[in-house]
Amino acid sequence: MTTTATTAPGTVRRATDPSPLLAAGELPQGQHFIAGQFRAGTSGETQAIVDPSTEAVICQVAQGTVEDADAAIQAAFDAKEAWGRTVPKHRSEILLAIADRLAENADLLARLEALNTGKAMMVAEDDVAGSIDSFRFMAGAVRATTSLAAGEYAENHLSVILREPLGVVGVVTPWNYPLLMAAWKIAPILAAGNTMVLKPSEQTPLTTLNFAELIADLLPAGVFNVVTGLGPVIGARLAEHPKVDMIALTGSVNSGRAVARAAAETVKRVHLELGGKAPVVIFADADLAAAAESLRAAGYWNSGQECGAGCRVLVHESVAERFSQLLVEQVGTLVVGEPTAGADVEMGPMISKAHFERVLGHLERAKAAGAKAALGGGALEGRGYFVAPTVLVDVPEGAACTQEEIFGPVVTVETFSSEEEAVTRANQVPYGLAASVWTLNPQLGHDMASRLDAGTVWVNSHLVLANEMPWSGFKSSGYGRDLSAYALDDYSRTKHVMHNKAR
Known part of the structure; x- marks a missing residue:
């Protein structure tokens, strides 16, 4: 096949209106969110967040340490028993409240996402809409889970299948869809009754921090925690910590391999959504x-x-x-x-x-x-x-x-x-x-x-x-399913309880 090259330099449309995407005071706090509160990092170090459209520095965000990660993990661990015992109806109502809160602040979230990532507004707005729908779908799915029917599969013994939360889930999200990929993880993890610690990409933490700020009053302290920082520090700690029951990552193949290796030491579950070449x-x-x-x-x-x-x-x-x-x-x-x-x-x-x-x-x-x-x-x-x-x-x-x-x-x-x-x-x-x-x-x-x-x-x-259909890969694209009711299976465990009913 031969096609004549028509390479043109192209142009970038630049803003003519000097008005910024965000007004004064609309940036989230650049601190960790642990046990229901924002707190400064233990090191005092920060990282600059850069607008990729202009190369200007937007703000500074805390650079997390192992100690910060440990504090967040402990908060999630302390909260897991009470949250895990809540009934699906209660968790569903909270997820719906989160969706409503996001919808009320959709414009702010879209502008913040566009500023941090350089996304076109139409893409950022689509991300926010998808995030809202993720919470609404999981709110319904958690109230309609299915399992093998209880029954007598061995003579004189009644078998019952229980779906239980895993406990504490560590999450690492990528820079390409900061809010949406966070929602794809947060919604099923919380719906299944787990608590969590989330590390956003060090390049794009702003909508995740804003999310924490927006929903802080809707969840019990410690159920949802955010620690900002580098993958080799925070992500690695989440993967290796013995009190973390599962690590879920959306990112590169190399990041997935590193997480899987670290998780193997404590034989914790691993959920990986990695690269593609469709x-x-x-x-x-x-x-x-x-x-x-x-x-x-x-x-x-x-x-x-x-x-x-x-x-x-x-x-x-x-x-x-x-x-x-x-x-x-x-x-x-x-x-x-x-x-x-x-x-x-x-x-x-x-x-x-x-x-x-x-x-x-x-x-x-x-x-x-x-x-x-x-x-x-x-x-x-x-x-x-x-x-x-x-x-x-x-x-x-x-x-x-x-x-x-x-x-x-x-x-x-x-x-x-x-x-x-x-x-x-x-x-x-x-x-x-x-x-x-x-x-x-x-x-x-x-x-x-x-x-x-x-x-x-x-x-x-x-x-x-x-949202009703699963998103998952084969080969080097990883394993584990995002979206759909299958995600609830990934973030829960199956227990068989057998009762001897012989008389």
Whole structure:
């Protein structure tokens, strides 16, 4: 396949209104939240929080220590028995109250998320709406759990299955969806009757701290705790501490490996949602225009900083050139800008200078391997960590850009000639989080979905989520399920109680 490069420098829409996203006094307290109160860290050290759109420092947040983590773990441990004995109806009512509190403060949360991450406002607002719905769904799900029916499975013995909370759960959340990924963990963990200690990403702690502030009066002290700081310090302590019964992490594969190794010492449960490299398999009979339009969002939503992004296209060679043209046309209309530059801004910056440079390094290596930028291909001028929406074509089979998670606004396009080749190459990556198949043949769509090694497979769509359905991966994408009633199973334990009723 050959496609003429149309690389353009692109532009970043800048805010013309000098009004800040946040008014004075709207920033959360930059301290740890332990046992129902904000408190300063034991070291007194802080870390600067940077706006990736402007590179300006927003505020300072406490840099946590092992002692801070231990204090939060002890608070959660002290609160676990009373909270674990509450009935589902009570926990459900509290989750609904949390959802209502978030809805009342949705605008503030969205602005805070946009400031801290550089997200477009439409993305930040969607994150807040998804967070609210997560709490509302779990509030209902916890009152309608199902288990094997009680019954006489051994003669003269009645068996009963109990679902019990695990106890204290440690949580590590990522920087790409700070509030939403926190909600995906907090809602089922609390619904199942556990207490918790959460460490947000050191780069994006602000909405998590604001969440703690907003719901402080709704939960008993110690049930929900937040410690800010670095993963190798706070995350490692949560993973290794003997009073933590489970560690749940959404993050990189390397972070997942480190957590799993540390957790093994105390044989605690581990829940990992790690990276992805979602293949998008497009057959010759597919609606190419619909696929291109879908990938305009699915490949570039949240600036491509999305583990389920449709970032690796495998398209049949007979329609590859036409599809690439359609994709370039669609992606070329994306509005890139600062979150304050208009409601129609769709794509913001990379989260940090380090990640910005990492994405650019991937692009340089891809070009060196023979890939061509049909669109974008580099940084955008000016302040902030902006990378142009990029479509790479003529990508050689096995190139690093098709195997490694770039985690930026980059979609690669490869070709295949047979169904077997498409399956083999789609499954070659070490990840197995998500994939999609595009065909108007329903039998082919069903069959391909069953053969792709991914926890979620879409047919004729991509990156559509529902709180009622599980989100989980295979292979290096981790294990453990977010969303759905299955998450309640992950954060609880099954106990069999057998009664001898012989007379």
